[in-house]
Amino acid sequence: MTHWLARLTLNPQCEQARRDATGPDSPVHLHRRVMSLYPDDAGPDPRARFGVLYRAEETPTGVHLIIQSNHRPDPGRLPHGYGTLVTSSLDPLLDALKPGRHIHYRCVASAVRKPGATTRAAYNLPAVVPLKGTAAAEWWMRQAEKTGITAHTAHHEPIDPVNSPRPGDDRRAPRIRHNRTRFEGTATVTDPDLLRTKIIEGIGRGKPYGCGLLSIAPARRPA
Known part of the structure; x- marks a missing residue:
């Protein structure tokens, strides 16, 4: 395909x-x-x-x-x-991925944490907790490892959130809020097959609303 x-x-x-x-x-x-x-x-x-x-x-x-x-x-x-x-x-870009290849990456993602039932009850937390700042950056570094890359540099910048409609026809239902952060930097490919899968599938939540697309491009070998 x-x-x-x-x-x-x-x-x-x-x-x-x-x-x-x-x-x-x-x-x-x-x-x-x-x-x-x-x-x-x-x-x-x-x-x-x-x-x-x-x-x-x-x-x-x-x-x-x-x-x-x-x-x-x-x-x-x-x-x-x-x-x-x-x-x-x-x-051609997907086929050229090899272990050890250095890349630039960019991704706008909705960084979240899903606390367990005990933690939610103890701290009165929702099922999905949006992450910002350092917590979002740490989330991205974990995602990078799960994506088949090792990030060398990682810059993060919050962008405007999006409030998306809930599924169904009830316009009175509260909208779903997606906090969004732009992540970009350089990395080394560690698992090309996993990286191809993540590029195709996307990363995280909010994919219909501008989140999850991981873009890569060749980069110079880090000094």
């Missing part, structure tokens, strides 16, 4: 693109826009079926979406003038 990597450059002159890219509900609008690039008859969970992950990035020229999937996105499904979509195969 071919895996695809696409860059969607939003046109700042397009009203629909501006609406999707701004405001507190932007991740929800972008999720719907990204999924509109794929066939409609995809069953109850089209994001999982097509392996769709995405990340929004602010650039000097505006918002770009990095989109990954196992089905090639169709630029013809975008509104006229919405933006430019460029797609290439991700497979």
Whole structure:
């Protein structure tokens, strides 16, 4: 199965693109826009079926979406003038992964801790506790080991959280809050097969709303 990597450059002159890219509900609008690039008859969970992950990035020229999937996105499904979509195969990069290879990485993730029932009762904690700052950075270092890489550098920066709708049609139900942190740095590949799996599957929660996409690129050997 071919895996695809696409860059969607939003046109700042397009009203629909501006609406999707701004405001507190932007991740929800972008999720719907990204999924509109794929066939409609995809069953109850089209994001999982097509392996769709995405990340929004602010650039000097505006918002770009990095989109990954196992089905090639169709630029013809975008509104006229919405933006430019460029797609290439991700497979050469995945096939080139070897133990000891040095890489740059970037990932926006929702770092959380899931305390056990006894801890929740003792401290009156929710089932899922969002992590920030040092706790989020430590979470990422644990995730890196589980992803098949050893991180040499790890920078973290909080970005705006997203409040996503709960499944179902009840709009009155409280939304699910996803705190988000951008992690980036350099690492060495330790387990290429595990890394390929994690790149394809994504990392953590909030995947429909711009979390979980792990991007890598070759890096110089650390000094």
